[in-house]
Amino acid sequence: KNQVEQSPQSLIILEGKNCTLQCNYTVSPFSNLRWYKQDTGRGPVSLTIMTFSENTKSNGRYTATLDADTKQSSLHITASQLSDSASYICVVSANYGGSQGNLIFGKGTKLSVKP
Amino acid sequence: DGGITQSPKYLFRKEGQNVTLSCEQNLNHDAMYWYRQDPGQGLRLIYYSQIVNDFQKGDIAEGYSVSREKKESFPLTVTSAQKNPTAFYLCASSILDARTGELFFGEGSRLTVL
Numbered sequence: 001k002n003q004v005e006q007s008p009q010s011l012i013i014l015e016g017k018n019c020t021l022q023c024n025y026t027v028s029p030f031s032n033l034r035w036y037k038q039d040t041g042r043g044p045v046s047l048t049i050m051t052f053s054e055n056t057k058s059n060g061r062y063t064a065t066l067d068a069d070t071k072q073s074s075l076h077i078t079a080s081q082l083s084d085s086a087s088y089i090c091v092v093s094a095n096y097g098g099s100q101g102n103l104i105f106g107k108g109t110k111l112s113v114k115p
Numbered sequence: 116d117g118g119i120t121q122s123p124k125y126l127f128r129k130e131g132q133n134v135t136l137s138c139e140q141n142l143n144h145d146a147m148y149w150y151r152q153d154p155g156q157g158l159r160l161i162y163y164s165q166i167v168n169d170f171q172k173g174d175i176a177e178g179y180s181v182s183r184e185k186k187e188s189f190p191l192t193v194t195s196a197q198k199n200p201t202a203f204y205l206c207a208s209s210i211l212d213a214r215t216g217e218l219f220f221g222e223g224s225r226l227t228v229l
Contacts, residue, residue: 004157034217034218036220041203042223043121043205043207043220043222044205046217046219049217089157103218104157105157105158106157107155107157
């Protein structure tokens with residue numbers, strides 16, 4: 001069964017600290033892996049999209065890694081800011097289902113950055 | 116600015132009523148989607164459309180209906196047949212091939228059944 005598991009469910013860190021969020025997946029055949037940031041009550045916004053051949057991708061203070069062999073991804077946030085408080089959603093695209101694809105969403109990690 | 120506009124942001128419905136959520140995009144994307152988000156759950160696909168006048172059921176289509184009369188518009192109707200409609204609804208769009216194309220989301224509509 002295609003699944004995306006994220007950990008931890010929630011995380012509280014102090015402003016300025018770094019943190020790492022995890023995503024494990026059992027999706028086949030794999031197309032790509034995406035990380036989204038979702039502020040409370042708003043729509044998700046894309047942070048990164050990584051294909052099979054990409055190991056690392058950065059977007060400002062956000063760095064995503066992908067290990068396609070172990071089917072694991074992480075999202076590292078550097079020097080956290082209060083505005084980083086949000087849910088972070090890992091989404092894996094399966095390479096079937098026609099051009100619509102099949103997007104499998106994780107339940108998200110809720111990050112709270114405290115002053 | 117290009118983007119996806121959902122309305123209304125908040126909606127209250129009495130049991131037994133149908134309600135329609137609006138979704139408009141000016142990104143010139145062919146594909147549009149409706150997702151439902153519940154607390155502690157991943158997003159679940161309700162319906163999607165890859166071309167005007169055509170749409171397909173997603174994983175949880177029961178109690179919902181859609182139309183795609185224009186490329187820019189993909190409204191979702193939550194019917195009285197939907198047993199538990201209270202949720203956060205998200206509309207999204209992408210280039211035709213969602214396997215590789217980025218998914219752009221609207222700001223969401225929160226529906227509450229009284």
